[in-house]
Amino acid sequence: MTGIRAMVVGLGLLASGGAVAAHHSFAAEYDANKPVTLKGTVTKVEWMNPHARFYVDVKDEQGAVTNWNLELASPNVLTRNGWKRNSLTVGDEVTIEGSAAKDGSKMANARVVKLADGRQVFAGSSGGDAPPPARR
Amino acid sequence: MMRTTTLALALAIGALVVASAQQTPPAPTSPAGAGSQNRGPAVPQGPAPRLPNGKVDFGGVWQGGGPVGDIRMGLAKGETIPIRPEWQAIMDKRMSKEDPEANCLPTGVPRRDPYPWRILQTDTHTFFLFEGNIHSYRQIFMNGKHPEDPDPTWYGHSIGRWEGDTLVVDTVGFNDRTWFDFIGHPHSDKLHTIERYTRTNMGTMTIETTVEDLVVYTRPFKITFTARLRPGEELMEYICNENNNWVGNITGPAKEF
Numbered sequence: 001m002t003g004i005r006a007m008v009v010g011l012g013l014l015a016s017g018g019a020v021a022a023h024h025s026f027a028a029e030y031d032a033n034k035p036v037t038l039k040g041t042v043t044k045v046e047w048m049n050p051h052a053r054f055y056v057d058v059k060d061e062q063g064a065v066t067n068w069n070l071e072l073a074s075p076n077v078l079t080r081n082g083w084k085r086n087s088l089t090v091g092d093e094v095t096i097e098g099s100a101a102k103d104g105s106k107m108a109n110a111r112v113v114k115l116a117d118g119r120q121v122f123a124g125s126s127g128g129d130a131p132p133p134a135r136r
Numbered sequence: 137m138m139r140t141t142t143l144a145l146a147l148a149i150g151a152l153v154v155a156s157a158q159q160t161p162p163a164p165t166s167p168a169g170a171g172s173q174n175r176g177p178a179v180p181q182g183p184a185p186r187l188p189n190g191k192v193d194f195g196g197v198w199q200g201g202g203p204v205g206d207i208r209m210g211l212a213k214g215e216t217i218p219i220r221p222e223w224q225a226i227m228d229k230r231m232s233k234e235d236p237e238a239n240c241l242p243t244g245v246p247r248r249d250p251y252p253w254r255i256l257q258t259d260t261h262t263f264f265l266f267e268g269n270i271h272s273y274r275q276i277f278m279n280g281k282h283p284e285d286p287d288p289t290w291y292g293h294s295i296g297r298w299e300g301d302t303l304v305v306d307t308v309g310f311n312d313r314t315w316f317d318f319i320g321h322p323h324s325d326k327l328h329t330i331e332r333y334t335r336t337n338m339g340t341m342t343i344e345t346t347v348e349d350l351v352v353y354t355r356p357f358k359i360t361f362t363a364r365l366r367p368g369e370e371l372m373e374y375i376c377n378e379n380n381n382w383v384g385n386i387t388g389p390a391k392e393f
Contacts, residue, residue, distance in 0.1 A: 023240070025386070048379035074268070
């Protein structure tokens with residue numbers, strides 16, 4: 001596993017360019033009130049614009065496998081936050097905290113991605129598509 | 137524990153987003169040098185630099201300077217946006233998936249995307265190079281003239297002049313296809329913007345824009361946003377259309393932002 005190289009989640013990182021880097025509204029696509037925690041195996045990584053994505057096979061209690069589509073920020077935002085194109089690779093065992101898509105599809109905006117060995121990375125996606133700021 | 141941490145992070149992000157809506161915080165340096173704990177160099181202070189011809193040098197990579205989520209965040213305290221009711225009704229029906237920006241089309245003026253951008257000055261032109269969204273540019277003809285009947289375009293036809301140390305950019309000839317923000321504030325092809333760029337110090341630039349579109353708004357209104365210098369930063373490639381295949385999953389109305 002190439003894995004994630006010594007990345008630390010920190011406020012400094014959140015304050016970086018990743019804090020807001022969206023090309024569409026977060027709230028229109030994801031429900032901040034529908035947090036999901038997913039555990040599974042990375043099956044595919046798309047290091048592409050406008051959002052990097054990765055796909056994870058998640059097994060339920062009955063053993064049925066569902067492939068989830070996880071949205072991240074753009075590769076540029078992730079790069080500025082310390083990611084590399086191979087920070088996540090096929091076969092990695094990951095735990096993801098994120099917000100599920102409003103339309104009920106097996107999609108989520110990944111906020112935190114944690115590797116099997118405990119290392120974790122801010123996905124940049126809440127940055128990538130930031131939660132809505134308070135309205136005046 | 138994980139959940140608590142995540143919640144704390146979410147709150148922190150939320151706070152930062154609020155803070156950055158009008159004034160984007162300093163960002164890290166170039167990718168190669170960006171450690172994950174690196175807050176990036178502090179925004180430099182000191183007077184704005186000058187070109188050999190004595191004009192203020194706006195050169196550098198900047199962040200922010202225009203509306204992203206809601207143009208009203210740039211209004212002076214107590215001001216309201218003078219949108220006509222029939223256009224408010226149009227705006228209220230807009231769906232986020234219809235946002236030109238979500239479809240990898242340009243932001244237009246005065247909207248900004250939260251990606252860095254660079255200013256390049258020559259004697260005849262000023263260029264804004266945008267990393268995103270989209271990976272495009274604006275050209276401002278210094279001391280130029282608007283054509284009699286410009287073809288409508290996404291960024292319009294821009295002419296620039298100096299008022300003291302302020303660069304004033306006058307733009308007409310827009311199409312009516314861009315939104316001012318995520319929540320879908322509209323404009324017509326009669327839009328006319330006057331942007332006033334002032335580099336108040338080395339690291340800070342205020343952009344005050346007068347938005348005049350009497351088709352959609354009952355009177356001109358002013359918005360002010362601040363751009364921050366990103367010292368040491370370089371623009372990166374950003375090709376939005378590369379893999380934008382999930383716009384259909386954005387099911388919410390634009391106003392939900």
